[in-house]
Structure formats: structure tokens, C-alpha cells
Amino acid sequence: MRNETMIKKARNLLLALLLALLPIAAQSGPSGQALAFTCAGCHGTDGSSVGPSSPSIAAMDPDVFIDAMDAYKRDQRNSTIMNRIAKGYTDEQIKAMAWFFAKQKLRLHVQKTDQQLVELGKQLHDTHCEKCHEEGGRAGDSGTLAGQWIPYLDFSMQDFIEGRRPYPRKMKRKVDAAIEEQGEQAMPALIHYYGSKH
């Protein structure tokens, strides 16, 4: 009788210990926030970039973040080092970072822009781009354009146009239409327009 009680007590204690350890086991890896800190070197503190060639990823739409990381992992997107970095993360870790950055406030810097180009860019944006890149290209499910560094925008567009990055069919159609409308001015105009946002 007494033995049985002892056994039960021991069993319950073991169960309690196991339960107490479970969350630790589950969170044994670094948190999403901790993982995200390592991005600061290039993408700035909490994802607001200070350099001309790395984009800001603060407030980025999490699915756009995940798509980008997946594309780097599979070498489908032109990169310098991101394809090597991306391969080091699990899907879960990428999603956790995506959620972390999505919640960060995007801090923008004033860039030097050509006012004429900005105005032309606005006009082109409103006609061709606004439906997908809502509110002048603010962060959304089509990526973040507003306030990105002009050189980054420029490289990215070249990647699209020159086939180094998967070019969405609809986007190509719209870009082609903008170029047809305004010729060589079209791309600089749009880039200056987005770069003018802060």
C-alpha cells in the first residue's frame, strides 16, 4: 500500500519535471529576434538599412521576406552573399525572422532625387504600378519600394530586366508599358519617385 503511494508520487514528480522542461526543449534554438540581430550588419539595426546597396527589410511583408530567402536558398535570385547566408536557416527560422522584421518600424533617410524625374515617376507609378505596389510602393505583399536606396532599386530593376531575377509576368507587362510610354526615362523616373519617399 505504502509502496504504491511512493511509486505514484515518484511518477508524478517525474511527469512534473518533464512538463517543466518541455518549453526549454522547444525553445532550445535562438529566438527569431536573436536570429534577426545578425542581419543588422548589412540591413541596419532592426532592418532599416543605412547603406546604398542593401535594402531595408524593416516592416517588410513576411511572405515577401520568406519568398526572397527561399529564392536565395535555391539560387534563383541574383545575390552577392545572400544565397550563402540563406542556406544556413531552417524554414521555421526564416519565418520567425520574417515576423520579427515585419513588426519593425522602417526608418528612412532623405535621398537626393531629381524632382522632374520624381514627378514623372509618380505619374508612371499611378498608371502602372499602384494596383500591386499600393500607396506609392509602401511595404506590402509586393515588396517594399518606397524609401529604398536608389542604387539598390536600380540594381534590382536591372536584375529583373536582364533576367537575373524571376520577373513576374504581370510586372514585366507593366514595366514594358511604362518604358514604351516614357522610353529610357521611365526606369530612372520610377526609381527616383520611390527613392524620394521618406
Place this chain on the structure above:
Amino acid sequence: MTILGETPPPGFDPVTGKRIIPNKRCLKCHGDAHEKTDTRDDGSIVDIYADPEIIKDSVHGEQACTNCHATIDRVPHRQSPEVVVGCVECHRETWDMHRNDPDEKYERLGVVMETIDAYYDSIHALPNKHDQSETNATCYDCHDAHNVGTLGSHQRDDHRLKNPEVCGECHREQLNNYRESVHGRAVLEEGDSESAVCSDCHTTHQIASPGTDQAKLAITKNCGDCHEEAQRTYFDSYHGQVHRLGYTNTAKCHDCHGSHEIKGEDDPTSEIHPSNRLENCRVCHENANDNFLTFWPHGDADDREKYPGLWFFKMFMQILILSVMAFFWVHVVLWLYREVMDRIQGKGFIEDLSRPDVVYFRRFPVVWTWIHALFAIATMTLILTGTTLLFSHTGWAKAVVVFLGGPEMEGVIHRTAAVIWLGIFLAHLTIAINNIWRNRGSFKWFGSTSMLPNWKDWEDLKSMFRWFLGRGERPEFTHWTYWQKFDYWAPFWGAAVIGSSGIMLFAPEATAIILPGWMFNIATLVHAEEALLAAIFLNSVHFFNVHFRPERFPMSTTIFTGKIPIEEFKHDHRLEYDRLVESGELDRHLVRRPSRRADLAASFITTVLIMSGLALLTLVLIGVMTKPI
């Protein structure tokens, strides 16, 4: 929900982590009236427009787009999205939640549940022949869910007028035919929402393959929702009677009028235009000749102006039925009253228990016994099978036809019984004429055993009424009383009317060689009316006179034993009895009482026939009383 300590960002569901897509985001592209289409990868154009105002105004106006378009998780869509909308599940869940909700706005959801069930039983819910993974049609193929209105709303009016176009998306040939029809012109050209659209005939959800009985019956019923008069007169015809029993082997509305391409009588391309009509008749009546064209498919015996002949025959038959029945029912009631009164006073014919019947009078030879038995069975069979058509509106008629194996089998039985009936009638005539011929030397046309009515019958009738009213003695009769003579002669009239009309209807194509088509209308009418008279008369008046009056109750078996107790004969046929005694002929007619077995057999068959007759009378009266006017 958390992943590595991170919770979902704003714009994502905190519990499921799924993206929340506001309707505004969807309508940015889909609500742009300037760009209503998009181009697919394969270059085809797709309509992507959904009018935001219409959505707002619909019953689904408050719903999030993604509640129905549940597969959409990214905007802009990364790939051409699959349009998968699950209407049923959502409606079921909502109904389960609000089933007992007193708020009236949820009431309609119950109807939606019924229509869902009906849809699942319909041909539209079956797998598509060309692609088994798809149904033939699903909710949103017909319902424009962005524009669903409540009962009586303007959306419903719009849908009604659009109905042919919606169905025509798949049923193109039918739509093209419909466009040419009177219905199609009214709806599509004049915007007349009162005229028939697809769903008026085919129903909305219980749609069956047009080859099925279910569809044919539904379509004919639905035509009648607008064309009430046409349906009423159709149901009076043989075509309609069979149809109303639930069978589709006779002509239905669309067999003669056409279906989608239906047009007026005056249109030369109409199926009912006189120059095209015969072709329709010949689908069933292969050898139909021009006389078929004079048949009135919607002949109305109540329409004196249009069908005076039919009207006259109906009036004549109804007056006949009413006067015969009125006279004889009064006769029955007064007779019953008199015999009951006599019985109370200890008068009338009472069996003397101390002197049991031993001596009997031979009233019928064996041949008449057989003739009467066969005649009775044939008549009852004819009544049963015939009245199912006349009273095709009743439940019993439908059950009887199912029991007999359908209208074709019923037709075979009816015609067989009719041949037997006429055969017996002719056999009887032959025997009777032969008897007269053999006794031509001594036969007296108005002798005491003659069936011919005479002046005494008239006197007897008057005396009977005096006796009924207590103003005289019961008259004394010869070998046959006047009511027996009436029973005897009535079938001659019946045979003439029912027989001749029946023969005409027996083989329509042969009849039409010599008679015009409208004779079928008259034949159908008088055949039914005369049969009705016979059915009611035989099973009430004849039964009372022979079996149910107190002196005879519960029955007389004389017709089957051929013998009547001598005391009873003396009471009912006193004059003949006296004549036979006087002439010394009585002994020649006296016989021993029937054997116990013969007596039981006669009682048995009489009981069966009486019970059958009463059952038929009940069915007929149910039919008469419930017949739609």
C-alpha cells in the same frame, strides 16, 4: 501562435498566422471598372471584374472576399488562382448556428438547406462526363454570389431575366432555340419577367435529366403553373389522365408544343401549327391520318361557345346521371323506410322458423348463373381500371395503377375485360333470340315471363310508391318486377353507349380512318360518364333492390344457386305463383333446396362480389367528391 518566440505581425491572424486580406485590397484590381479583364498565361482573356456597389448591396455584402474565395492567400496572386468556393459548408454552418434563432433573417437559410439537398439529388451534382473531378454545375455557375438578393429584391428580378443566359452558358443549343420561342422573345427582347424562363419549367435545384420521368412530370406540372386552363383541360384528356397518374408514356405539353422552341399556333414554324401538327401525333400514333387534326387536345366540355358538341354531350350525360340516380335513390330510401316500418309492425315477408325452406323454385338456369358471374366480374374490372383514369387525381388511382403494373398493363386488362363483357352480352343475346325462336309458336311477347316492359309495370311502380308512403298495399308482381326489368334493360343502353365509345377508343388509328378526331373527345366523355352512372347505380341501387332491403338482407344468392325458396317466390311474384298453380305448371319448376356446399359457394361468391362492389363504390365516390373543378 508563436514561432521561435515571434508572434504574427499586424495584418495577420494572431491565432492562425494567416494573412488577413481586406476586401479593399481585392477590389483594387477586381473592382476597377476601367480594367475589367486580365490576360492569362496562355493569352486568353479572363473577366476579373466584381462591381463593388453590387457586392455591397447583396446578402453577402458584409462577408470578407476570402471567406468564400478561401484559396486566396496572396495579393497580388503569385499564380492564376483556382476559383474554389465552398458555398455549402458555410451555409450549413451558419444554419446550424442560427437554426433556433428567433431573428427572421435566418429563416431563409432553412430554405437554402432544402435547395442544397435538392441540388445534391439533381443531375447538376453528378460528375461531369468529360471530367469526372468536376460536377456538371455547381452553385456559383448559376448564382452570381456577388449579387444575391433577399426575396422580392431587385437582384432577384435581375436574375430572373438573366436566367436563360446563365443556363445557356452550358446549354447553348437550348438557349438558341429558346431565343426564337414566345417565351424567349418575351423575356430576352421585351424584358417581360412574367414569361417562362428555364427554371420555371425545369425547376431551380431539383433539375433532372430531361429523359427521366421525374423531369417530364415536373415540366408538365410547371407549365400548368402559368397555363392553368390548358392544364385543366389536358388533365381531362386521356393523355393528361395517364400523365396525372405519374406516367409519361402519353403526350405531354412539350411533346406537342415543343420545348425550348415553343411558339404560338399561328407561327408556321410552330410545332402546333396545323401544317406541322400531324407530325407530332405520328410520334406516338404512327398511322395517324388527317382526322387526328380535328381532335381537340384541350377540348373543354364546360366551354359552350368553343365546344358546343362536347358541352351538349356533357349536359345530356349529367342530366341522365342525376335524374336516374335521384329517382332510384328516392326509390331506395322510401322502400327502406316502408320495409322498416312494416317490420316494426310485424308485417311483410318473415321467415317461418318452424317450417324451414325445403322446396325451391328454379328461377335461373345454370347458363344465366355463369353469365351473371362473368358479367359482374368483367364490369367490376372495367370500373376499377377505367375509374383510375377518370379519377387520376386520387391517391388510390395511382396505387391501383402501380399494383396493376402501369397504365399499359391496365389498358390491356381493361380491353380484355371489355371484350369479355361484350362477348357475354352478345352470347346472352344469341341465347335469348334462340330461345324465342325455338318457342316461336308459343312465345308471348307480353307474357307473364316476358322481360318486355308493359303497362302493368307502370301501374306497379305507382302502387309501390303508394305503398312506400303508406297509402296502399304492396302490389303483386308477375315473374319479373319493374326494377328487375330496369336492371335487365339498362345494360343494353350501357352496351350501346359505353360499347360504341369504347370501341372507338380501343384503336384510335383505326377509328380515325372513318371518324373525325373530335369524336375521341365525345367518346372519352360519354364513355366515362356512362360508366360512372353504371358504377354508382349497380353498386348502390341494384345492391339494395336485390340484397340490402330488409326482406333480403344481407343478400340473395338466387342468381348463383339458380333457386329461390318457394315462400319467397310466392311473396315477391305472387301473380306468377298463382298462375303456375292454376295452370298446374308449378311442379315443373320446383326443385330441392341447394346442397349445403352449393349454398356456401353461392354465399361466398355473392359476398366477395358485394364487398368488391362496395369497395369500388367507395373509391368512385371519393373520386367524384375530390375531383378538382
